Amino acid sequence: MLIRRRRTIFPTMTFFRTGLLAAAIGLSSCSSTAPEPAEFKLSTEALLRKYPATRQAGVARLYAQKIDTTRDQWGRESHQATGGALLVKNSTPPIWLQADSISITPEFSEASGKATAKQNDRLYIGQDETAKIRVDGSSIIPDGAVAVRGIANEAA
Secondary structure (H helix, E strand, O other): OOOOOOOOOHHHHHHHHHHHHHHHHHHHHOOOEEOOOHHHHOOHHHHHHHOOEEEEEOOEEEEEEEEEEEEOOOOOEEEEEEEEEEEEEOOOOOEEEEEOOEEEOOOOEEEEOOOEEEEOOEEEEEOOOOOEEEEEOOEEEEEOOEEEEEEOOOOO
């Protein structure tokens, strides 16, 4: 008589799935938050008082202490905002980007260093000078030392 032994992976898979579930719960419970920069809450009038230079670039509005504009060989404009800058992109959902310097090209917008971007309920925070935050269309693309945090509740 031939007896076949059935191999089962059920106990191993159950242990593996339980471990994944515990890791997911652990990661979600330790998600951190950060306060939203005050500039993100200012009205248009307050932004115009704080930042003397402004430019409209498509659906984005750039506020800064100083903005230098150049044109390429096809006549497309690029802007370099310095001295403290804020970009408000009226995409769906809206994007806010604050940094010491922001560059806008025909393809994308970018800030380097200790910049902060906001989209929905997320903040993208540049941790050091190696960080880059790029706004490409309606997407935020972090590169380097960029932390992603939820927005802290003001009551906390």
